[in-house]
Amino acid sequence: MTFLRGERLAKSYIISRGWWQKEEIQAVHDVSLDLDLDIEAGKNVGLVGESGSGKSTLVRLLSRLERPSRGCLHYRGKEISTLPEKQLTSFRRQVQIIFQDAAASLNPRHPAEKILAEPLRNYFPAFSRKERRDKIDQVLQQVGLSPEDRKRYPHEFSGGQQRRLAIARAVIVNPFLVICDEATSGLDVSLQGQLLNLFLDLGEKFGVHYLLVSHDLPAVRYLCQRVVVMYAGRIVEDLPANRLDASLHPYTRALLKSEPRLEGSFSPQFLPGEPPDSSAYPAGCPFHPRCPERIEICAREQPFLKEISARHRAACHLAGKQ
Numbered sequence: 047m048t049f050l051r052g053e054r055l056a057k058s059y060i061i062s063r064g065w066w067q068k069e070e071i072q073a074v075h076d077v078s079l080d081l082d083l084d085i086e087a088g089k090n091v092g093l094v095g096e097s098g099s100g101k102s103t104l105v106r107l108l109s110r111l112e113r114p115s116r117g118c119l120h121y122r123g124k125e126i127s128t129l130p131e132k133q134l135t136s137f138r139r140q141v142q143i144i145f146q147d148a149a150a151s152l153n154p155r156h157p158a159e160k161i162l163a164e165p166l167r168n169y170f171p172a173f174s175r176k177e178r179r180d181k182i183d184q185v186l187q188q189v190g191l192s193p194e195d196r197k198r199y200p201h202e203f204s205g206g207q208q209r210r211l212a213i214a215r216a217v218i219v220n221p222f223l224v225i226c227d228e229a230t231s232g233l234d235v236s237l238q239g240q241l242l243n244l245f246l247d248l249g250e251k252f253g254v255h256y257l258l259v260s261h262d263l264p265a266v267r268y269l270c271q272r273v274v275v276m277y278a279g280r281i282v283e284d285l286p287a288n289r290l291d292a293s294l295h296p297y298t299r300a301l302l303k304s305e306p307r308l309e310g311s312f313s314p315q316f317l318p319g320e321p322p323d324s325s326a327y328p329a330g331c332p333f334h335p336r337c338p339e340r341i342e343i344c345a346r347e348q349p350f351l352k353e354i355s356a357r358h359r360a361a362c363h364l365a366g367k368q
């Protein structure tokens with residue numbers, strides 16, 4: 047059974063522009079996504095795209111931090127998009143999120159032990175005080191901190207350690223899926239590498255799966271077996287990570303060309319232009335004003351996300367015809 051399934055998810059917001067003017071922003075359109083998270087479909091999934099592509103809104107819908115304007119969310123076969131919060135206990139434990147701004151997500155007035163005890167009290171109320179304490183010490187060690195760190199406050203940790211503490215808070219309740227929303231962004235390469243290795247290690251030891259939301263393709267390649275690419279609030283390509291170099295969507299290929307690489311004399315080529323304004327998407331394919339491969343139909347007709355081969359979907363008029 048699919049762990050998490052978004053079916054035609056859409057999210058729009060009404061925003062004010064001046065005193066009288068209101069405008070509708072379409073952050074996510076018609077997104078259907080199955081997160082099976084098995085070996086065949088890919089245990090870890092990367093969600094990539096430029097900022098403003100709708101990744102963060104999609105994460106908020108998949109984690110039920112927000113309700114969709116249209117469409118459904120299924121968790122282990124059950125529709126949960128409109129369920130009240132008190133019926134989401136199992137979902138809340140199984141789906142944890144780590145945000146980029148770890149410092150802001152940790153209560154500055156609480157020491158590490160209190161930060162870690164809170165989710166245990168919520169989801170494992172039968173634990174004794176000793177069981178909670180042992181579990182906290184064990185998880186601190188598992189994320190590369192030490193039991194002596196239990197008394198320290200968030201501001202006493204470095205940026206990298208704060209992220210480790212946020213990871214500890216996520217994994218302490220034995221989740222099935224951890225959503226990492228730009229969780230390695232803003233760190234230097236060596237710290238990023240350490241965190242990615244920590245994710246892999248925790249994944250292997252505890253069966254944690256990841257949805258890594260990132261604009262950093264090398265990080266996604268390292269951790270994930272499947273890559274979902276978003277542009278203008280839609281999925282434009284969904285393919286196995288080991289087939290990225292055979293991607294069929296010009297936007298995915300443009301992202302790959304802008305990816306920094308260590309080997310050879312490769313110099314990244316950045317995609318010119320900006321993503322479209324979410325209140326006024328262009329007609330036809332939303333990527334056509336920037337697409338180096340556009341053809342006549344692209345400005346008129348929007349391409350649908352179609353299955354090209356097993357576990358490979360793309361939304362481009364040229365996909366499958368090259």
Ligand code: SF4
Nearest residue numbers: 331334337344362363
């Ligand atoms: Fe480019 Fe046309 Fe494909 Fe859109 S549909 S990505 S404009 S070729």
